[in-house]
Amino acid sequence: MSKGVMSEKLKYELAHDLGFGEKVEDGDWSDVTTGEVGSMVREAIKRGEDEMAKEAKVNGAAHQNAE
Numbered sequence: 001m002s003k004g005v006m007s008e009k010l011k012y013e014l015a016h017d018l019g020f021g022e023k024v025e026d027g028d029w030s031d032v033t034t035g036e037v038g039s040m041v042r043e044a045i046k047r048g049e050d051e052m053a054k055e056a057k058v059n060g061a062a063h064q065n066a067e
Contacts, residue, residue, distance in 0.1 A: 006044060014040045 006014075015021040015032070018039050023031045 006040075010044065011040065014043050018043060 012021065012024065015024050015036075018036065020032065020036050023029075023036075
């Protein structure tokens with residue numbers, strides 16, 4: 001079986017943050033709508049982009065200070 005793109009922890013965190021965590025508390029994701037899954041994907045992408053931007057800023061600042 002292949003490993004998923006999102007960790008289980010992140011999936012549950014996103015579901016709770018987006019307001020439908022109660023649907024998946026029992027581990028059954030069958031009641032999650034495609035719209036909710038789309039929201040999870042968009043939020044995961046946004047968080048990833050935000051994290052990459054933070055890292056780039058830190059790395060850029062470190063690079064600037066090294067000169």
